[in-house]
Amino acid sequence: MNDSNGYDIEDLKVGMTATFAKTVTEADIVMFAGVSGDVNAIHINEEYAQTTQFGGRIAHGMLSASVISAAIATQLPGPGSVYMKQSLNFRAPVRPGDTVHATVRVSEIFMDKRRVLLETVCRVRDTVVIDGEALIYATSSAARAKAAAKNVTTAPSVV
Amino acid sequence: MNDSNGYDIEDLKVGMTATFAKTVTEADIVMFAGVSGDVNAIHINEEYAQTTQFGGRIAHGMLSASVISAAIATQLPGPGSVYMKQSLNFRAPVRPGDTVHATVRVSEIFMDKRRVLLETVCRVRDTVVIDGEALIYATSSAARAKAAAKNVTTAPSVV
Numbered sequence A, B: 001m002n003d004s005n006g007y008d009i010e011d012l013k014v015g016m017t018a019t020f021a022k023t024v025t026e027a028d029i030v031m032f033a034g035v036s037g038d039v040n041a042i043h044i045n046e047e048y049a050q051t052t053q054f055g056g057r058i059a060h061g062m063l064s065a066s067v068i069s070a071a072i073a074t075q076l077p078g079p080g081s082v083y084m085k086q087s088l089n090f091r092a093p094v095r096p097g098d099t100v101h102a103t104v105r106v107s108e109i110f111m112d113k114r115r116v117l118l119e120t121v122c123r124v125r126d127t128v129v130i131d132g133e134a135l136i137y138a139t140s141s142a143a144r145a146k147a148a149a150k151n152v153t154t155a156p157s158v159v
Helices: A026-036 A046-050 A061-074 A141-149 B026-036 B061-074 B141-149
Strands: A017-023 A082-090 A099-110 A115-124 A127-137 B017-023 B082-090 B099-110 B115-124 B127-137
Touching: A017 A061, A026 A061, A026 B026, A026 B061, A061 A082, A061 A099, A061 A115, A061 A127, A061 B026, A061 B061, A061 B082, A082 B061, A099 A127, B017 B061, B026 B061, B061 B082, B061 B099, B061 B115, B061 B127, B099 B127
Parallel strands: none
Antiparallel strands: A017 A099, A082 A127, A082 B082, A099 A115, A115 A127, B017 B099, B082 B127, B099 B115, B115 B127
């Protein structure tokens, strides 16, 4: 583990998993509209949303996807992770009050490049609402030891 | 155009572009931490962030990426768009006060499936901070006309 209690690349094994879950509230949707600038009526206008196939307001896809970011940043690999890539397949709507469970699973480790590939799946109850993959640059205990041996100050590479 | 002033698939041409820009403020970062659950120190702890390679707090990658969602939902194709896929390559950090310009460009149109592929690029000044692609399901004037001819009520498919 690194100083921030995140996993170093040397700690990771294929198959390791972690989950972060968050209830997407009406307040989250309102705040996300402001933060993103995405004020699509389907997210903020209940009267309009009721006339659509969804029958009511739904959360922004990128709002649900942001729970993946929390799973990576707080759990696996955790603090010290640098986000390099993310792919997202939006498969089903998320409604106000739904709890999004973002599960990340180590699928491949590129030790020489300090990168880890994660499968990333968001579920609401038994429904997959988003799936995809993330590529993360991880901290390395070997790199820290090497830098310390050279008596060089290392700043953690943290996103 | 559809009833919500979004482009139908029949209106789109390869090469069409649109840009949505938003300044990422400190308030946005604080709210995004709450909305996503991503409370990584690099985003919310200035003292810690100053000890890292970034020299201060940076915005969540998914926060900057959410500006792409706004470009798609409000501009091109605009209201009526359903988000199907998004890929994101995080290339450079975004700092509080930076203005993210999200540009989307039509790169391929799949008329039979009512899908459009967009190149999606976020820039801060001259630096590309995120690039990738989005796949969008668009509204269709032909489908509306066909449904009207059958005297069937059509609910718009809007995300």
